[in-house]
Amino acid sequence: MTKVHATTIIGLIHNGRAAMAGDGQVTFDDTVMKTQAVKIRTMRDDTILAGFAGAAADALALFELLEKKIDEFSGNLRRAVVELAKEWRTDKLLRHCL
Numbered sequence: 001m002t003k004v005h006a007t008t009i010i011g012l013i014h015n016g017r018a019a020m021a022g023d024g025q026v027t028f029d030d031t032v033m034k035t036q037a038v039k040i041r042t043m044r045d046d047t048i049l050a051g052f053a054g055a056a057a058d059a060l061a062l063f064e065l066l067e068k069k070i071d072e073f074s075g076n077l078r079r080a081v082v083e084l085a086k087e088w089r090t091d092k093l094l095r096h097c098l
Contacts, residue, residue, distance in 0.1 A: 009039060009051035022051050043067055048077055 009022040026034040039059060040051035043066070050066060052059035062084075069080035 009053045011049075011051070018049055020049050020051050022053065044070055044075055047075070 009020065011018065011020040013019075020040050022039040024034070024036045024038070025032060026037045039053065040049065041063060042049055043063075048070065050063065052062045065087075066080060066084055069084045070077060073079040073083065
């Protein structure tokens, strides 16, 4: 039988308001390391809501990189996310070491 490992982050915008949710489980192989992890956080004076799924260390590193990109592009979230994605896809070191 195939084992399935997944994390879900879901976001919704309705009537100009945003909501985001994610599971709180952190696992290592078959061991649950934490059940109440916070995988969603606010950034830039609570004006941005962000969530990352994946290995805990990767998610924390991605939060930091996204915050830097947001600052680099003066709070323009769309541009920051696009630039981070481009960097992620083209930088083998970043893609494989995080």
